[in-house]
Amino acid sequence: MINICQFGAGRIGHIHAANVTSNNRAKLKYIIDVNQESAQLLADKYGASVVSIEQALADSEINGVIIASSTNTHADIIEAAAAAGKAIFCEKPIDLNLKRADEALRAVENAGIPVLLGFNRRFDPSLGSVGEAVLRGDVGQLEMLSIISRDPVPPPAGYIAHSGGLFLDMMIHDFDMAHWILGEIPVEIFARGSNLIDPAIGAAGDIDTAMVTMTTKSGALCQISNSRRATYGYDQRIEAFGSDGMIMAKNHTSSQIETWNAKGITRKKPMYSFLERYVEAFRKEMEHFIDCIEGKATPFIGMHEGRIALALALAAKESLKTGKAITLKI
């Protein structure tokens, strides 16, 4: 039985805790959170204990740690867990600072432990299948990639201060998908953004509407489009176009109802939130993490991939600030 220690008892922590527990190879042993009450609540729900980080990492029965705490704690916990020789699952991003991410990366490499980063979309039945199909050659030579991500509602402006902004907290998922599906690291990035939805986001120095173009050495082109608000729900689509055709992932809905009347033909909106949309992806990434701990698999998304997504997000920020296309040297 794999024993897991989880850092973070927030919304995403609840998802991971449930997936660990429902997996019959693993058991949630410890929960750690700065908010003791939240930690206890989650621990009670799944029969885990609330301990200190030192106790947790010192326990030789612990095989893996899940890092679902706030971003600014990720690198520190990665280094501590690596030093303790534990396998790591860490939510994205590694850090908001590339140098700090590099330090964590080196700690992991020195420890020789498996690390899986939580870019959950690669595990989604639809979005993930597009990536697999492209890499398998289903569309021939990839020529154009288009990614659309729109959240149903913007986060509170206060969230921006800690998140690093749209490119780092939201589009970073798309950067990871783009890098994976393109099969090469982009050589140039151009970003434009606007503050059209919530003035408080603009006041916090960020944008809520963005478009990015990336080019690769092979000549493949990539577009990303993000919005912090979509009245119709959570919009998550990818379209990969190549010499032999196109493959696209469309949105998911919770039911397949159509109403036909004098107003037209109406079907259901996409699922509203990432919690609902990515249920299966969250389940599969945890399954994969347990496989990695058991040595049955090597992490699908490692520290290097996390570093590349971070570097792309930071370059997008720079492009937006300078108004120029940024040549990438990642």
Add this chain to the structure above:
Amino acid sequence: MINICQFGAGRIGHIHAANVTSNNRAKLKYIIDVNQESAQLLADKYGASVVSIEQALADSEINGVIIASSTNTHADIIEAAAAAGKAIFCEKPIDLNLKRADEALRAVENAGIPVLLGFNRRFDPSLGSVGEAVLRGDVGQLEMLSIISRDPVPPPAGYIAHSGGLFLDMMIHDFDMAHWILGEIPVEIFARGSNLIDPAIGAAGDIDTAMVTMTTKSGALCQISNSRRATYGYDQRIEAFGSDGMIMAKNHTSSQIETWNAKGITRKKPMYSFLERYVEAFRKEMEHFIDCIEGKATPFIGMHEGRIALALALAAKESLKTGKAITLKI
């Protein structure tokens, strides 16, 4: 140049006249209609003349006649045109009476002229493709056929008196499609109907909502569903299911717009009327008629096919009246 004489200057007559004229192999020479004014209007529009039936059929330059007049005139005109040795395009049905249809059939056989019946749906890009695919074996052995036809609005109840009612004026199209696609003449028919839409239709002795089941010797089963009213437009669908899969024809819309908002995802309703929906089918059936006149093709839908559709419609009426399944001997 093929010269055409057309009987009937009503709504469907206007469609055929336009299609003859826009075909550069044919010319509309004469228009005949009991309503002289309508005849003259249509004739003027396309540079034709209004003449008597005798003059028209005596003109050796006339190669073909189009019968788009009221149903009760069809058999008489067929016989007269056959006697004059003209190729015939006749709107469905041949007649409301099977014996009278048989007489017309014999007249045509004796004359040895080509006759094409106006079951236009066989020429539709979608519905016709289903028939072709099934007969080509695309679904393997056909096992179940389902046909849905719904008109946007009911006809005036007065129309029922002359039309023969729903089975003869509306479902007769579906009977022809069913017979064609099944590839065999049904051996049994069971019909049920209700008067749910317009009480005046019930008062006229007819129904406006109907379902029919037919069985064939091979064991294939067929369902037909008709309504005289659909708030969302003209509903014309076919679904053919067999040992290797299914093929279906969905509705056509005039544009491919989708609106996504808080209410859902809404697309356009189907086209509203048969005039709009079957533009291409009407054009192609006229093209085919001209091919038949020129000896390049033999009629896709001849008198025998028309007789079978009529016999099925009459048997459906009998089933509805008697409450019993009717064994067919066609």
Add this chain to the structure above:
Amino acid sequence: MINICQFGAGRIGHIHAANVTSNNRAKLKYIIDVNQESAQLLADKYGASVVSIEQALADSEINGVIIASSTNTHADIIEAAAAAGKAIFCEKPIDLNLKRADEALRAVENAGIPVLLGFNRRFDPSLGSVGEAVLRGDVGQLEMLSIISRDPVPPPAGYIAHSGGLFLDMMIHDFDMAHWILGEIPVEIFARGSNLIDPAIGAAGDIDTAMVTMTTKSGALCQISNSRRATYGYDQRIEAFGSDGMIMAKNHTSSQIETWNAKGITRKKPMYSFLERYVEAFRKEMEHFIDCIEGKATPFIGMHEGRIALALALAAKESLKTGKAITLKI
């Protein structure tokens, strides 16, 4: 905490056991199955015990029983559980014999216990929503109902002997949906069927392809179409048409991928099996059963509903055998 005793450790038993366990209001206490080994396996998986039926029903801690054993045991267990005052969840059908079903019904009524029958489709997000929408009046006055159910592959012919055949083991689901959505008990039924898929099914005296027409007092008409095999997967659709429009439930797929190339535009097949397709429905029906035990709800599908579905299935059999439409007096 609700304690559950489950009869039956087969495929459907595994689903119910998992859903009881993952529900945090209930606990699976006992498993009973004629196959002791299967019973023990399932009991071990969820921390339950294997006991005798007498022990189980005598345990005052048991609040409810789940009957997922073979059909011929249903009525007996219902009566025993009713006598013991336990709430009952029973898989469909109650019995293959209407008199026996009536006896069980009376036992339940005398005991005054809640009974929920396992017509899971009413709980499906798509199919169930159609029913709710129709009953809410979303399509106006219901005029036509069409239900399509096709299994991916036929059962072994040996299964037919015990199942009662297609009308009783498969179409009974559609009869329940029809009765529920129509909002009235049909007054007439007409059934036709063929043996087109597996000759062994025919040799066992059954059909594998069927169409049924039902009429109601209000004049609404209903079509059902069933096949024991569909190359493209599990086909489960409903279309309800009324005075104000139509609502339809389409198939579910596990991902929303589309491939565009020279061959056309291809999307995923429907989910392959009922286990995959009705995951959510099975979960929700168990949730509802627990609500019923706790007195928070009254059973959505009771013994009377089960009796009506059974009566319709038996009448369909009679119609097929006699060749006549059957007038129903249910």
Add this chain to the structure above:
Amino acid sequence: MINICQFGAGRIGHIHAANVTSNNRAKLKYIIDVNQESAQLLADKYGASVVSIEQALADSEINGVIIASSTNTHADIIEAAAAAGKAIFCEKPIDLNLKRADEALRAVENAGIPVLLGFNRRFDPSLGSVGEAVLRGDVGQLEMLSIISRDPVPPPAGYIAHSGGLFLDMMIHDFDMAHWILGEIPVEIFARGSNLIDPAIGAAGDIDTAMVTMTTKSGALCQISNSRRATYGYDQRIEAFGSDGMIMAKNHTSSQIETWNAKGITRKKPMYSFLERYVEAFRKEMEHFIDCIEGKATPFIGMHEGRIALALALAAKESLKTGKAITLKI
């Protein structure tokens, strides 16, 4: 009756000639083409005469001229027709050179004649409806616009020499749509392109795969994606996203057939060519031109709109060449 003189007897000339003729308010009187044989062929087909440009423009019966000749003749003919006081329909682009386009624009303004430019997509039932919906406010405040245009096959490389390349012969349509739907002239443009399909196109100094980003003063962002080749046919889509939702135009197909089998669910590819796809748009733009001649309408797309699309295309070329985002002063 409106009399029309048409310059150009090529592929697009045939479409316009047919649409003029089938319109019962207009008549094609003259055809002019450097290729006398082509001119005569087209003239014969529609009962027109082949004359010199001087004769045509001197004929006071001529109300309008259609310019469907090669791009390098457009400005000259516009000026000559303007001097003769004729209404003008001119295919896009006005010219490849902005100064020359401005001269033609001034000639038109001085003459005070109506000029309609052939940006046919604005008249398309789907693409045009998106524009109308956005301008009507259906999506609230427009925030993001995405346009996809892909041709089924690349043109011969020789075509590039005269066409001005992808931005001027192909994406110019998208620039016009973008400018129209955005409701404002972009303030910045960034273009990237690759030569991935036909090396001969690269050798001719052009690209065959391109992505463009434009920004506007209001903060709305726009993406355009073009490819010279799509295995699945002619791909023409628009997606407009705003504060209240999204509206999209999807591809058109010639039939609505779906095949369901073990391989998946397959529907028809989009129509293959612009000739087939834009039949209705070509018909409507000619109808509109005739309305303009009759004074019933003012041109939907005038010289200023043509000038803006041209300026955007030239700026895209400059961005591609310099690698920089170009600030627009149009």
